[in-house]
Amino acid sequence: MTEAPDIAIIGAGAAGIAAARRLAGSGLSCLLLEALPRPGGRAWTCRAAGMTLDLGCGWLHSAERNPWTRIAEESGFVVDRSPAAWRDQFHDLGFPPAEQRAADQALDRWSGRIADDPPASDRASDALEPGGRWTAYLQAISGYLSGDELERVSARDYAAYDTAATACNWRLPAGYGTLIAASLPASAALRLRTPVEAVALDGRGVALRTALGTLQAQAAIVTVSSTVLAGDAIRWPSALDPWREAASCLPLGANEKLFLEVVGDGPFEPETHVLGDPHDPATGSYYIRPFGLPVIECFLGGAGARAMADRGSAASFARAVDQIATLFGESVRRCLRPLLASDWTGTPSVGGGYSHALPGHAVARAVLARPCDDRLFFAGEATHATDFSTAHGAYQSGIRAAEEAIAALEARGR
Known part of the structure; x- marks a missing residue:
């Protein structure tokens, strides 16, 4: 050299x-x-079945103060400002409104304790309500946010991010990875x-x-x-x-993505979302037809992502289809086809999703x-x-x- x-x-x-x-x-x-x-590193936009899909980061979080937003606009990239559907459960499938409210309240109470009265141990799990009904739900959220269980997450670290983050999340139809690589x-x-x-x-x-x-x-x-x-x-x-x-x-926590292609007709409306099972800490979170594309984007974190690393993507695709079929009906199996899967944990130069203290x-x-x-x-x-x-x-x-x-x-x- x-x-x-x-x-x-x-x-x-x-x-x-x-x-x-x-x-x-x-x-x-x-x-x-x-x-x-x-x-691009952990920002990677792929082409599959004629579609542009982000296997790594996909959302401009805290978008109004995110420098990549300015870079995108200055570079001529379209920035989609549509609100995210993460907090919505399509047609309340498998997650009745009363349970959704209770789960959200449990999350708010836990987040409040982390911010206002953090545990002396600094273990985020020590702010959980003993025997709380929504502990599995909160562990699933921890998986998406930190890639690990609350027992291994610093309360102080979590609070620092949560306090600084805003609720503004935008996207790039051309792909976040495309923007970063082009910059x-x-x-x-x-x-x-x-x-x-x-x-x-x-x-x-x-x-x-x-x-x-x-x-x-x-x-x-x-x-x-x-x-x-x-x-x-x-x-x-x-x-x-x-x-x-x-x-x-x-x-680095365990965080992975799966994309299921939607083939033919199905009950999947664009820009909707379902959580597979709010009582399963390893559940997938399913973003349905982002940008109207015929795909379902599955987010796996923590236990769910580790299971993918241990058992392989085929098993995780099968489990994702099972969860979606449980919510939408067995007939949807015929229109769901495995398309694309990440492997951040197995990539030697990366080794996981993103860091937590x-x-x-x-x-x-x-x-x-x-x-x-x-x-x-x-x-x-x-x-x-x-x-x-x-x-x-x-x-x-x-x-x-x-x-x-x-x-x-x-x-x-x-």
Whole structure:
């Protein structure tokens, strides 16, 4: 590898692309090294059966303050501002209105305790009502939001996100992954299928070993997932042990998606939603015919996503069809066909969905965000104090890390 950029960026997901955007025009050259055969990281828009589908992030959360909203509009992307149907149960199937109200009230009470009277243990589960009827429902919600059970979720961390988030959620018909991948500046060099094997602090700079050779840079911005940073796929210098310990306290939860194609006629109305079973913590959440497309988008989190990793996508497709048929009637089986499935847990350069802090470790986000020796800078959704688990949190962290790197090199007299 002959390139010798001023700054190397490890990972070309939302954080890495944001860092490259900030470096553009700074006078510093940058090179992104990406293990996957595509940019975007956990933002991935696929084409299947002639449709554009997001296998990773799909919603512009907190859209009115989400920087990707502005980037989309400036780049000519259509932003769909239709309200999300998540909180609605189509025709109250399998979830009568009185139960929906009771479940929502249980969620509101639990969220209020987390915010106003958090448990001393910092375990989100310790804010549950003992013997509460809706514990399974709240565990399912935790699966979607954090990818894990409440016993392994920091109450303080959850409250930080919940307080900062808004109820404004918009979408991109062209795909969130399409937008993020298209946002890499032309001035940034990109090498795909180039996983970094080792990182070393070398002289005054950084050495990154890959299968194509060793790259020298004055500094590096590390945007790998917390799973990768804490793991052994990359050999890290011992100076990073505190960062790796922090990453281990911010594990990626289990989050996956399935898409079922709707073939022929069926009772599925566009832009509707059902929860498979509100009394099952592993239940799927089914968004029906988004944008009017003939698909059902199934969200799996926590126990449901882990079951998919353990048993394979075929078993999860079958279970999704079973839940949908229970609600809509057995006749719908004939018009549902497995189409597309994610495998974020099984992707070596990712290793899961998005981060959550373990109880007692919300402070790990600030530790992970610190620069190391003014040569290694850290970005990614796990480093954001409040907007973790989102592409806009990743973006903001990438901007921060790039500015830190620029300041460090200027101080060195670059």
